[in-house]
Amino acid sequence: MALLEVENLHIAVGSGGKLLPVVQGVSFCVDENETLGIVGESGCGKSLTSLAIMGLLGDSTVRITGGSIRFDGMDLLTLSAPERRAIMGNRMAMIFQEPMTSLNPVYRIGDQIAESIRQHQQISRSAARDRAVELLTLVRIPNPSERVDSFPHQMSGGQRQRVMIAMALSCDPKLLIADEPTTALDVTVQKEVLELMADLQDRMGTAIVLISHDLGVIAETCDKVAVMYRGKIAEAAATADLFAELAHPYTRGLLNSIPVVDRDVEWLEAIPGRVPTLEETLTGCAFHPRCALATDFCASRAPETSQFKPNHSVQCHFAGGSTT
Amino acid sequence: MSDPLLRLVGLHTHFQTKGSGLFGKKKVIKAVNGVSFDIAPGEVLSLVGESGCGKSTVGRTLTHLEKATSGQAFFEGNDFLALTPSEFRPLRRDIQMIFQDPFASLNPRLKIEQTLAEPLFIHGLCKTWDEARVQIAATLELVGLDPKVMARHPHEFSGGQRQRIGIARVMILKPKLVIADEAVSALDVSIQAQVLNLIKKLQRDSGVSMLFISHDLGVVRHISDRVAVMFEGQIVEIGDKTQIFEAPQHEYTRKLLGSIPRISLGREVA
Numbered sequence: 219m220a221l222l223e224v225e226n227l228h229i230a231v232g233s234g235g236k237l238l239p240v241v242q243g244v245s246f247c248v249d250e251n252e253t254l255g256i257v258g259e260s261g262c263g264k265s266l267t268s269l270a271i272m273g274l275l276g277d278s279t280v281r282i283t284g285g286s287i288r289f290d291g292m293d294l295l296t297l298s299a300p301e302r303r304a305i306m307g308n309r310m311a312m313i314f315q316e317p318m319t320s321l322n323p324v325y326r327i328g329d330q331i332a333e334s335i336r337q338h339q340q341i342s343r344s345a346a347r348d349r350a351v352e353l354l355t356l357v358r359i360p361n362p363s364e365r366v367d368s369f370p371h372q373m374s375g376g377q378r379q380r381v382m383i384a385m386a387l388s389c390d391p392k393l394l395i396a397d398e399p400t401t402a403l404d405v406t407v408q409k410e411v412l413e414l415m416a417d418l419q420d421r422m423g424t425a426i427v428l429i430s431h432d433l434g435v436i437a438e439t440c441d442k443v444a445v446m447y448r449g450k451i452a453e454a455a456a457t458a459d460l461f462a463e464l465a466h467p468y469t470r471g472l473l474n475s476i477p478v479v480d481r482d483v484e485w486l487e488a489i490p491g492r493v494p495t496l497e498e499t500l501t502g503c504a505f506h507p508r509c510a511l512a513t514d515f516c517a518s519r520a521p522e523t524s525q526f527k528p529n530h531s532v533q534c535h536f537a538g539g540s541t542t
Numbered sequence: 543m544s545d546p547l548l549r550l551v552g553l554h555t556h557f558q559t560k561g562s563g564l565f566g567k568k569k570v571i572k573a574v575n576g577v578s579f580d581i582a583p584g585e586v587l588s589l590v591g592e593s594g595c596g597k598s599t600v601g602r603t604l605t606h607l608e609k610a611t612s613g614q615a616f617f618e619g620n621d622f623l624a625l626t627p628s629e630f631r632p633l634r635r636d637i638q639m640i641f642q643d644p645f646a647s648l649n650p651r652l653k654i655e656q657t658l659a660e661p662l663f664i665h666g667l668c669k670t671w672d673e674a675r676v677q678i679a680a681t682l683e684l685v686g687l688d689p690k691v692m693a694r695h696p697h698e699f700s701g702g703q704r705q706r707i708g709i710a711r712v713m714i715l716k717p718k719l720v721i722a723d724e725a726v727s728a729l730d731v732s733i734q735a736q737v738l739n740l741i742k743k744l745q746r747d748s749g750v751s752m753l754f755i756s757h758d759l760g761v762v763r764h765i766s767d768r769v770a771v772m773f774e775g776q777i778v779e780i781g782d783k784t785q786i787f788e789a790p791q792h793e794y795t796r797k798l799l800g801s802i803p804r805i806s807l808g809r810e811v812a
Binding site for chain 1: 592593700702730731732733734735736738739742757758759760761763764783784787797798799800801802803804805806807808
């Protein structure tokens, strides 16, 4: 059994009396020592999915309306709040996009790391502090025994994200969820942070769910990929299999939209139109208004998840581009 | 080569910071520290670099949004850096800027037609609303929007559409030089591709020169004729696009190019 199993997850946003579905039947699993990448554009539901796993949806306007999330044999959605809290930050931890806003500006970083350790472990202040120094060493902050007393504003963006990683790893989590961990960082710093995460995974065997809008980041760091479009997984496969043969027209469109650095392209093959808003109701396949392959059939019937290749699933009537 | 449209010679833009504490020493931050380049008519030059390298400050100095510390900038042969605000005003029609954030750069209270008419009236290109509306309609079509949207407010548009409106506001003046500061960075990739194609097409069709400021090397390769790589306030390497991307000379350029995550397509032969 996989470490994390998300099955048929549905999340809805309540506005007024009606519920708008934002995540519609998402399923995936992640094993120990494995990295799953979830890629998609703004509003596709990738962040909400990760917040649902962490139990951070909190707000009564965003609700899980169906499905299950099993972690290490436990059904997370049936746990009580204290039971859930004992797991959060301890056995599963999360890194957020903005290292500037997710650290408390008025506390020293060592105290912030120690706080998360002492939340879950009965150890003394000084032992927690020693552990904080150890963790800063692990994430390669120079002079960790001095920097442990720094305030967040005294550190660069890359260093702050390392502190966030140190904090997330403080209780040796089995699962790490990273929501756009490098999006706010420069490319050279991004490379260092991604390499650090991969290195730590090798040493600790952590399972990672990496959420990103950047197909390049996903391609380089993940073992398998789920491509999300408007609340559903359009395509999912092992990374090598996915890029060997893209099955969903949206994935192909996404890839063709990226201006690459290694060759000249005269005009980008942009996907026409835009993602329909939540209020706009759609019948059939959510991608059909923007899809070159779409037929009347696509507009009337939503595709089920089908196996395109072994371990390569897709939600498209014309997977692989053929019309048979 | 013909005379450059813009020639920048030894531009310095320095900022003074308050020192730490009451008696702390003031520090000078040399955001732009001796930058020189030419842009020919019809040419697209990109400034690329990481945050804090000074690339945006170059653009902001050229539009008088920051004050140059020293150096010269010639537009069609005339130094315009030392001009007073009122002396510079006529040039603002020729030197236009597209900003990054399509949500912050449009006045939320103005209808699209008001936003687009403002520059026309300010620069005396139109006298009446009827004249203005003709030009607004034509420009909206140029950027791929239905002219009917001119009666709407910015909040009714998506990020990509707002950026098209920002581009329309610039193009409606038929400028000679457009400075685009991270013009597509806030957009999702599928929308970014549409807007990039649009900018490239408008640039080709109108022959406007462009200073394209971006941190994204892929975007830069797609849009530019020439590329200048900036690091710590200086240009470390400048050259034709192909040379910069195919045969980078400077170590920093190579480091930047090496840091970009790549996607390898097809099945690799093991």
